[in-house]
Amino acid sequence: xxxxxxxxxxxVAETVQHPTTTTIVGQRLVRLSGxxxxxxxxxxxxxxxxxxxxxxxxxxxMGHHMVIDAVxxxxxxxxxVSLKKLKQAIRALGSxxxxxxxxxxxxxxxxxxxxxxxxxxxxxxxxxxxxKFNDTNAAVYCVGCSQxxxxxxxxxxxxxxxxKEQVQGYLDYLPLWTPK
Numbered sequence: 001x002x003x004x005x006x007x008x009x010x011x012v013a014e015t016v017q018h019p020t021t022t023t024i025v026g027q028r029l030v031r032l033s034g035x036x037x038x039x040x041x042x043x044x045x046x047x048x049x050x051x052x053x054x055x056x057x058x059x060x061x062m063g064h065h066m067v068i069d070a071v072x073x074x075x076x077x078x079x080x081v082s083l084k085k086l087k088q089a090i091r092a093l094g095s096x097x098x099x100x101x102x103x104x105x106x107x108x109x110x111x112x113x114x115x116x117x118x119x120x121x122x123x124x125x126x127x128x129x130x131x132k133f134n135d136t137n138a139a140v141y142c143v144g145c146s147q148x149x150x151x152x153x154x155x156x157x158x159x160x161x162x163x164k165e166q167v168q169g170y171l172d173y174l175p176l177w178t179p180k
Contacts, residue, residue: 006103007104008162010156010157011108011115011119011171012051012055013109013111013114013154014108014111015044015046015110016046016112016141017042017044018151018153028116048179051156051177054133054155055158058133106177107171107175108175108178112153115157116154118174122170126166126167126169126170132154132157133157134152135152135153136152137151138151
């Protein structure tokens with residue numbers, strides 16, 4: 001029996017916007033207009049090394065959640081009631097969560113708005129689980145800000161391993177990421 005290859009898709013934003021806000025109607029990201037570095041949205045071009053790091057962070061976050069879900073499933077299945085049974089379940093988890101190389105494809109999008117759009121398409125229309133990575137590097141995202149700045153920006157997301165067909169029509173318009 002041939003099993004279909006699963007792929008992790010990562011999408012990184014070439015340029016991110018900070019700060020942004022979300023509309024009440026439609027939950028879309030929008031730019032803020034106001035005093036510079038106060039509540040005005042700025043465009044921040046992501047350099048290649050940072051983009052590669054954001055992709056890695058997104059994949060790591062997705063993998064972290066997959067392990068947590070496996071532990072939850074194991075614990076609920078084992079109906080853990082004692083420390084001895086918990087230790088047995090943890091040992092069993094080692095055989096359940098085995099490292100397996102999975103093809104990972106990194107795609108790029110233009111900006112925070114397209115990143116959010118692609119994420120919402122996957123989640124709301126394709127039913128594909130994906131995990132965002134929010135970078136919190138104030139030194140990058142708050143340069144020149146005169147007001148306090150949290151600097152939290154969604155820079156990438158990674159899907160759980162899926163088939164090509166599951167993302168067809170949702171991510172196939174995005175180009176492969178290449179360092180520029």
